[in-house]
Amino acid sequence: MARFHAFTWATFIDSSSRTDDEEPSTSVTKNLKKVVKRKYDEDYIKYGFSWCGDETAPRPQCIICGDQPSNESMLPSKLKRHLYSSHPSCANKDKQYFKRCLEQNKKKQKKFMKSAVTVTEKAFEASYHVAKLIARQKTPHTVGETLTKPACMEIVRLMLGQNEVKEMNKVSLSADTVKRRIHDMSSDILGTLINKLLSADN
Numbered sequence: 001m002a003r004f005h006a007f008t009w010a011t012f013i014d015s016s017s018r019t020d021d022e023e024p025s026t027s028v029t030k031n032l033k034k035v036v037k038r039k040y041d042e043d044y045i046k047y048g049f050s051w052c053g054d055e056t057a058p059r060p061q062c063i064i065c066g067d068q069p070s071n072e073s074m075l076p077s078k079l080k081r082h083l084y085s086s087h088p089s090c091a092n093k094d095k096q097y098f099k100r101c102l103e104q105n106k107k108k109q110k111k112f113m114k115s116a117v118t119v120t121e122k123a124f125e126a127s128y129h130v131a132k133l134i135a136r137q138k139t140p141h142t143v144g145e146t147l148t149k150p151a152c153m154e155i156v157r158l159m160l161g162q163n164e165v166k167e168m169n170k171v172s173l174s175a176d177t178v179k180r181r182i183h184d185m186s187s188d189i190l191g192t193l194i195n196k197l198l199s200a201d202n
């Protein structure tokens with residue numbers, strides 16, 4: 001190992017005749033190429049592009065189709081090419097048009113995020129309520145995934161529709177989840193009881 005190291009080191013010094021801490025020039029060029037990070041220019045909105053991702057190396061984001069090419073594509077020529085080839089009907093639109101589209105996209109996204117959070121929260125709460133029912137019936141925890149959920153999904157599908165079934169599907173009722181929920185609730189009850197007993201003592 002030591003001999004191998006001495007050999008490569010000697011060869012390196014021989015072939016480059018440089019000092020120890022210098023790197024071969026090819027590697028320096030490569031590093032410089034890697035370091036180039038293109039910035040977003042406010043003016044790129046005229047090509048229908050906004051930006052997303054890391055602020056230090058942003059990726060262009062097409063306002064029309066949402067496409068997100070790499071940071072290397074943050075060049076007027078490339079952005080313009082995308083606009084003309086993918087969205088020729090928007091090629092002659094002005095900055096104001098794209099700004100309006102961008103605003104609308106942001107509003108839509110906000111609305112979507114809000115509804116997604118609400119559904120997740122509701123699904124979370126629902127799984128606690130069902131776990132409580134399962135615990136009260138003293139039935140095995142698996143009943144959630146083998147009967148309760150399939151039954152609920154059938155009812156929702158027939159009475160409300162397929163989209164609602166997708167929402168319903170977000171409620172986790174697996175045996176593990178039911179077990180965890182019951183455990184959470186019983187520790188919470190125990191905690192409350194201990195607190196009450198302690199305050200009653202005083």
Ligand SMILES: [Zn+2]
Pocket residue numbers: 062063064065066067082086087
């Ligand atoms: Zn596009």
